[in-house]
Amino acid sequence: MQDTQLEQLARETGYLLAKKKFSMTAAESCTGGWIAKLMTDIPGSSAWFERGFVTYSNQAKMDMLGVREDTLALFGAVSEQVALQMAQGALANSRADLSVAVTGIAGPGGESKFKPVGTVWMAWAGNNSLIAERCWFAGDREQVRRQTVAHALKRLRGVCVR
Secondary structure: OOHHHHHHHHHHHHHHHHHHOOOEEEEEOOOOOHHHHHHHOOOOHHHOEEEEEEOOOHHHHHHHHOOOHHHHHHHOOOOHHHHHHHHHHHHHOOOOOEEEEEEEOOOOOOOOOOOOOOEEEEEEEEOOEEEEEEEEOOOOHHHHHHHHHHHHHHHHHHHOOO
């Protein structure tokens, strides 16, 4: 997916948010703020983008989003449980209506037997929804992150912006 495709996806997502009068927040780990950057590159995005959290470390996840230490210890940062707590924490610590959260292993290192490079957990919260999804993306670090951003925005539209 090229940057122009990501930019178009962000514009379409922003249009839907504005149309529904929703605002969003992003809690990002492996994407390092890429979702927030794409969304705020759009003129007028302050009408529907509330804030972003880049919570790369476990401590940041706990401090900024309220992810529980026992959840991190039991399931690891790349897990359904952590993604869900990130999405809920982003809503609780913002004034947004919807949130998207991503945590994953973009590589090239950091993998384990059960969590290879390309494993990403995402969660979406708001509009009476709380949904998590595990994805596996192929490619190098850049490709994994790019695919994560695209999928997160596509599902935000489909899951929460109805």
